[in-house]
Amino acid sequence: MAMATAQKRKAKNTIYYIVLWAVALLFFLPVLWIALTALKSNVDILATPPKLIFQPTLDHIKRVLEDPETLPYFFNSVWLSVGSVIVAVGVSFPAAYAFSRWKFPFTDFLMFLLLSTRMIPAAAAIIPMFQMFNAFGLRGRFGMFILYTSFSIPFSVWILKGFIDGVSERFDETAIVSGAGRMHVMFKVILPQVKPGIIAAFIFNLIFVWNEYLFNFVIGNAQTQNIPFGLSVGLLDAGGNVDWGFVAAMSSMYVIVPMVMIFFFQKYLLVGMTFGTVRGDV
Amino acid sequence: MFAGGADAMTTAAVRTSDPERSKWVGVGLLVPVLLFFLVLNVIPTFWLIGLGFYKYTLGRGDPTFIGIDNFTAIIDSPEMWGAFSRTIIYTVVVVGFEVVLGVALGFLFWGSAKMPGRRLALTLLFTPMVMAPVAVGIFWKLIYEPTFGIINAVIEAFGGSPIDFLTNIDYAFGAVVFVDVWMWTPFMIMMTLAALGSVPPAELEAAEVDRLSFWYRARHVILPHAKFILMLGILLRTIDAFKTTDLVWTMTGGGPGNKTEFIGVALYRQAFNSLDLGGSSAVAVVLLIIAIAFTSIYLYVLNWSKRR
Numbered sequence: 001m002a003m004a005t006a007q008k009r010k011a012k013n014t015i016y017y018i019v020l021w022a023v024a025l026l027f028f029l030p031v032l033w034i035a036l037t038a039l040k041s042n043v044d045i046l047a048t049p050p051k052l053i054f055q056p057t058l059d060h061i062k063r064v065l066e067d068p069e070t071l072p073y074f075f076n077s078v079w080l081s082v083g084s085v086i087v088a089v090g091v092s093f094p095a096a097y098a099f100s101r102w103k104f105p106f107t108d109f110l111m112f113l114l115l116s117t118r119m120i121p122a123a124a125a126i127i128p129m130f131q132m133f134n135a136f137g138l139r140g141r142f143g144m145f146i147l148y149t150s151f152s153i154p155f156s157v158w159i160l161k162g163f164i165d166g167v168s169e170r171f172d173e174t175a176i177v178s179g180a181g182r183m184h185v186m187f188k189v190i191l192p193q194v195k196p197g198i199i200a201a202f203i204f205n206l207i208f209v210w211n212e213y214l215f216n217f218v219i220g221n222a223q224t225q226n227i228p229f230g231l232s233v234g235l236l237d238a239g240g241n242v243d244w245g246f247v248a249a250m251s252s253m254y255v256i257v258p259m260v261m262i263f264f265f266q267k268y269l270l271v272g273m274t275f276g277t278v279r280g281d282v
Numbered sequence: 283m284f285a286g287g288a289d290a291m292t293t294a295a296v297r298t299s300d301p302e303r304s305k306w307v308g309v310g311l312l313v314p315v316l317l318f319f320l321v322l323n324v325i326p327t328f329w330l331i332g333l334g335f336y337k338y339t340l341g342r343g344d345p346t347f348i349g350i351d352n353f354t355a356i357i358d359s360p361e362m363w364g365a366f367s368r369t370i371i372y373t374v375v376v377v378g379f380e381v382v383l384g385v386a387l388g389f390l391f392w393g394s395a396k397m398p399g400r401r402l403a404l405t406l407l408f409t410p411m412v413m414a415p416v417a418v419g420i421f422w423k424l425i426y427e428p429t430f431g432i433i434n435a436v437i438e439a440f441g442g443s444p445i446d447f448l449t450n451i452d453y454a455f456g457a458v459v460f461v462d463v464w465m466w467t468p469f470m471i472m473m474t475l476a477a478l479g480s481v482p483p484a485e486l487e488a489a490e491v492d493r494l495s496f497w498y499r500a501r502h503v504i505l506p507h508a509k510f511i512l513m514l515g516i517l518l519r520t521i522d523a524f525k526t527t528d529l530v531w532t533m534t535g536g537g538p539g540n541k542t543e544f545i546g547v548a549l550y551r552q553a554f555n556s557l558d559l560g561g562s563s564a565v566a567v568v569l570l571i572i573a574i575a576f577t578s579i580y581l582y583v584l585n586w587s588k589r590r
């Protein structure tokens with residue numbers, strides 16, 4: 001009798017988990033379809049009805065990897081996102097510490113302004129930027145680099161302040177009483193305790209910069225054009241004849257990066273996708 | 283970077299324990315961020331506001347001051363009213379679908395802690411929302427493709443005739459809505475899971491013991507705790523849906539006609555296709571005000587949730 005109920009419960013759980021997996025796969029299906037397209041020959045891509053079973057080929061992926069125009073896009077995507085986010089987190093950590101510990105009267109207002117910069121549509125922010133960058137000749141590597149750095153700062157400050165607020169000020173006081181300087185407190189006492197915040201700020205800013213398109217398209221130049229730029233251009237040219245195999249291969253390879261990140265850093269997903277304002281587990 | 287100077291100041295401040303000196307250490311730590319903020323946020327914002335009062339088309343002479351004409355032009359422009367109202371309708375529709383679906387699926391995933399391969403399943407589920415909108419647009423262009431796209435193959439298999447969704451005046455809006463819902467429902471699932479996680483287990487167990495009905499539990503046990511994170515999720519989605527630009531730009535370019543020309547796209551066109559920088563700045567200022575209003579509401583809810 002007891003065994004029967006246990007078995008029943010097990011069967012129920014199995015069905016439940018199958019349903020959950022089905023839901024997850026359903027959302028993933030479009031991505032899977034493009035990944036499959038990337039592995040098809042051109043004849044198979046254009047086949048009607050679309051083929052589910054086909055002879056896979058690595059031709060398109062090879063073409064992407066060997067394409068002299070795509071490599072710089074890829075390279076730009078990597079150095080722009082990694083470099084700017086390192087600088088952004090580097091300057092945001094001391095600022096977040098200061099906001100957390102000194103409690104300046106203007107803190108709330110500044111935090112509000114910082115957050116609101118991320119709520120403005122890119123198309124609106126880009127108009128004065130475009131003019132400024134033109135006027136000061138900043139439309140190149142340096143310009144895009146500082147632009148993405150400033151793009152990553154608000155979220156980094158928010159997320160890090162949240163984490164530092166969670167560390168008791170007694171740690172600071174104890175260290176200072178025993179003769180440590182503020183720098184020591186910041187980097188040796190506080191930093192090790194807010195590592196998750198640093199990681200989350202790093203990973204999610206990386207994803208945001210990695211995916212950014214409009215600023216790069218309008219303000220960037222040949223030295224900064226990233227993969228989203230390359231995708232949009234690759235889609236529009238060649239007189240209406242889109243090279244679907246190439247585009248599918250390029251975009252599937254591109255989304256592997258964020259996917260891998262959310263696989264390994266899943267516990268930071270919530271804080272990452274809410275600009276550091278909501279913490280908790282998913 | 284700047285550690286050297288600040289360090290010397292800090293040591294001095296601690297040694298003298300002069301609160302005035304110490305305050306400047308704090309300000310010093312803020313300087314790099316404030317500098318970035320001033321140069322890349324504050325100055326552009328004032329530039330933008332200023333430009334809103336000028337008639338200025340790129341390549342057609344110098345800007346001329348015209349007062350509030352650009353702003354009154356927005357009120358008189360049927361295109362802008364159209365773009366604004368389309369954006370609002372779009373926002374309400376997509377956020378509505380995403381909230382209903384996301385909350386329902388979030389409840390479904392609530393008991394999934396011991397699910398085999400949970401991490402992989404959730405990665406697959408959450409992938410849409412971390413993809414570049416440009417890549418999402420391209421993916422769906424291929425899926426909606428009229429001759430060899432998979433959706434039309436299914437339609438034909440059931441005896442229908444193929445539809446070019448993204449250029450069809452009746453379907454384009456719905457097709458974009460569908461993609462947005464696909465991309466962002468996972469976000470609402472995530473927020474729902476977080477919201478459900480914020481309900482104290484003790485209260486849930488008590489409700490279990492009392493054998494309360496699901497609806498009663500949802501209304502009186504779960505909602506009082508879960509509503510804050512849910513509201514933050516809805517607000518973030520609303521702000522984000524209002525901003526939608528890259529996605530429609532890649533999929534439809536705002537067309538057919540102006541069926542999917544949301545405010546982001548309309549603004550982009552006015553600024554960089556018509557090169558009307560004065561007029562577009564005025565529109566951008568309006569969006570700026572909307573963004574600030576949204577941010578205020580968001581922080582109000584956030585503080586309200588923290589005070590409890």
